[in-house]
Amino acid sequence: MKSTLQSLYLLQLLDTELDELRELRGDLPETVNTMEEELKMVEQRIEECDEALKKGAVERSQMEKESLELIAKIDKYKGQQLEVTNNKEYDALTREMETAESTIASHEAQIEQTVERAEELKTSKTEFEARHEELVKELEVKREELKEILAATNEEEKTYETQREELLKDILERDLVLYSRIREAKGKAVAPIRRESCSGCYNVVPPQMILEVKKNDRLFICEHCGRILVSEEIAQDTSI
Numbered sequence: 001m002k003s004t005l006q007s008l009y010l011l012q013l014l015d016t017e018l019d020e021l022r023e024l025r026g027d028l029p030e031t032v033n034t035m036e037e038e039l040k041m042v043e044q045r046i047e048e049c050d051e052a053l054k055k056g057a058v059e060r061s062q063m064e065k066e067s068l069e070l071i072a073k074i075d076k077y078k079g080q081q082l083e084v085t086n087n088k089e090y091d092a093l094t095r096e097m098e099t100a101e102s103t104i105a106s107h108e109a110q111i112e113q114t115v116e117r118a119e120e121l122k123t124s125k126t127e128f129e130a131r132h133e134e135l136v137k138e139l140e141v142k143r144e145e146l147k148e149i150l151a152a153t154n155e156e157e158k159t160y161e162t163q164r165e166e167l168l169k170d171i172l173e174r175d176l177v178l179y180s181r182i183r184e185a186k187g188k189a190v191a192p193i194r195r196e197s198c199s200g201c202y203n204v205v206p207p208q209m210i211l212e213v214k215k216n217d218r219l220f221i222c223e224h225c226g227r228i229l230v231s232e233e234i235a236q237d238t239s240i
């Protein structure tokens, strides 16, 4: 049992070290991730603007070409009207011209819309490009910061993690479940008794319980904070 108590206490020491290392990094990894996501999104928006501009330009030149062809047709119809011999043919040509004119008018309206849309797209694109430039600069700084912190903490973290993996082999599943549950709720799951008190919550531990805990032969839980109590001896004998 003593070794179980020691293992649980050692597990806590390792977890505390690991927590501190991760705290050093803070939310920097997350920040870098979020910025990378945003950068991707901005790049996509710029691409979309370019595609829409290209599509608009193609549509516009298509309509302009059609309108020019229609203008040529109208000229041709006018010439034909001078040569027709009956009203029926004359009216038919008039209708053709009217249709062509209305198509030209509709093209003009659409071209105007396309021009307006292109202006909007260009404005958006400029804004996205400015954000892109800003993000690239910010990211460079944050990535460098993260790199430095990782370089400083990675090796230590790996050492503790390896030690932790090894240690877990000695701990029973049910003890680990208990440990993890308390750790999740309290941060630290194991509390040595110090000066007759639980060092987790500073409440006095009854003398009888202190004697029991000192035997190191079973798990005791602090009745105030729910942490696993260990004797001072266990704490002294255990280090990373």
Ligand SMILES: [Zn+2]
Pocket: 191, 198, 199, 200, 201, 202, 203, 222, 223, 224, 225, 226, 227
């Ligand atoms: Zn306590």
